[in-house]
Amino acid sequence: MRPSELREMTIEELREKERELRKELFNLRFQKATGEIQNPMRIRAVRKDIARILTIITEKERQG
Numbered sequence: 001m002r003p004s005e006l007r008e009m010t011i012e013e014l015r016e017k018e019r020e021l022r023k024e025l026f027n028l029r030f031q032k033a034t035g036e037i038q039n040p041m042r043i044r045a046v047r048k049d050i051a052r053i054l055t056i057i058t059e060k061e062r063q064g
Contacts, residue, residue, distance in 0.1 A: 018053045
């Protein structure tokens with residue numbers, strides 16, 4: 001996701017998106033362990049998206 005899209009979301013929406021991405025990351029790791037993964041680079045992208053979301057949540061909390 002793009003940071004500009006994430007900044008438009010509320011903190012609650014961001015936390016929900018983080019939960020979804022963490023579930024996806026778990027499933028991707030499981031697929032990697034069993035050798036069924038189609039796109040291994042997706043793991044890296046999901047991890048970066050989670051980091052982006054956490055950064056934006058921190059920014060919003062510090063603002064007010």
